[in-house]
Amino acid sequence: xxxxxxxxxxxxxxxxxxxxxxxxxxxxxxxxxxxxxxxxxxxxxxxxxxxxxxxxxxxxxxxxxxxxxxxxxxxxxxxxxxxxxxxxxxxxxxxxxxxxxxxxxxxxxxxxxxxxx
Amino acid sequence: xxxxxxxxxxxxxxxxxxxxxxxxxxxxxxxxxxxxxxxxxxxxxxxxxxxxxxxxxxxxxxxxxxxxxxxxxxxxxxxxxxxxxxxxxxxxxxxxxxxxxxxxxxxxxxxxxxxx
Numbered sequence: 199x200x201x202x203x204x205x206x207x208x209x210x211x212x213x214x215x216x217x218x219x220x221x222x223x224x225x226x227x228x229x230x231x232x233x234x235x236x237x238x239x240x241x242x243x244x245x246x247x248x249x250x251x252x253x254x255x256x257x258x259x260x261x262x263x264x265x266x267x268x269x270x271x272x273x274x275x276x277x278x279x280x281x282x283x284x285x286x287x288x289x290x291x292x293x294x295x296x297x298x299x300x301x302x303x304x305x306x307x308x309x310x311x312x313x314x315x
Numbered sequence: 316x317x318x319x320x321x322x323x324x325x326x327x328x329x330x331x332x333x334x335x336x337x338x339x340x341x342x343x344x345x346x347x348x349x350x351x352x353x354x355x356x357x358x359x360x361x362x363x364x365x366x367x368x369x370x371x372x373x374x375x376x377x378x379x380x381x382x383x384x385x386x387x388x389x390x391x392x393x394x395x396x397x398x399x400x401x402x403x404x405x406x407x408x409x410x411x412x413x414x415x416x417x418x419x420x421x422x423x424x425x426x427x428x429x430x431x
Contacts (some may be wrong), residue, residue: 202358211395219369232419240403241421242359289325304419306351 201225202294204307208287211282212315219277219310223293226274228294232304233265236289282314316343318408321422328429334378334393336425338406341387347409349419350380354402362404364390376400401429413418 201224211217230249234242246262248254248269256262263288266278273315275294279286289311293304322337340346350362363374370382380391389406406422 201339204344239426241423244418255343293359293419303349303364304417305361306359309356311356 200296200305202228202292202301202305202307204290204292204310206310207308208311208313210313210315213283214281216278216280217282217312219279219290219292219312220275221275221294221307223273223296223305225292226294226296228275228296229272230295231269231275232293233267233275233277234291234293234294236291237308238289242291245277255287282312284314287312287314316407317346317420319348319408319420319422321404321406321425323425324423325426325428328396329366330398330431331395334391334396334400334427336391336404336406336427337390338389338422339387340389340406340408343376343409343419347417348382349407349409350374350389351405351407352376352402353382353405353424359405360365362391396427396429398429400431401427403427 203222205220231282236242244257245260246254246256246267248267250269250272254267269275289309291309293306295301319343321340345367348365351359352362353359362378363372365372365382373379378393404425407419410418
């Protein structure tokens with residue numbers, strides 16, 4: 199149980215375009231979802247936290263107008279990278295926590311590798 | 316503020332020998348601590364977690380970690396390494412007082428190499 203999927207697993211786009219990444223909890227309801235960014239051979243950096251039905255909370259230094267997060271249901275959150283540039287190329291990972299016994303553990307998706315040309 | 320320090324960026328062991336990945340934490344209160352593993356191009360997998368119960372925590376794939384408050388450590392060990400253990404390992408502390416949710420703070424990671 200506690201499976202989180204991401205789609206797509208990798209994407210290549212041109213500079214200036216927007217890219218949407220989906221994060222789904224497959225077998226539990228995710229009250230809170232998190233979005234991380236991981237640079238090559240580096241640790242994970244939390245970008246934002248979203249609760250279902252409310253606005254996301256962004257970490258300091260993360261541009262909310264560039265990285266749009268939507269958490270419209272208890273099983274789906276999306277991250278849209280708007281007007282992407284090469285410096286946005288990275289590995290984006292989502293995680294989710296559920297209710298009751300799963301509230302204290304984050305379950306991670308497999309990640310999405312974004313390459314902006 | 317909560318933080319974790321992974322003392323080794325790279326660890327290399329021979330197959331069949333013990334594994335020790337070191338982690339120290341800093342916390343103002345009793346922390347929740349985790350070890351996650353990340354295989355190449357894969358998502359993070361929870362190995363084990365400590366949440367103020369038994370100080371010796373057993374996880375999956377033969378890994379275990381001991382919470383030592385006096386040393387502020389949470390080192391990850393395994394008696395005998397397998398080739399499949401080669402991966403990146405992250406020590407993580409949870410900050411439950413970060414706006415009402417359990418914010419995870421990641422260490423820098425330790426890359427474990429296992430050679431024949």
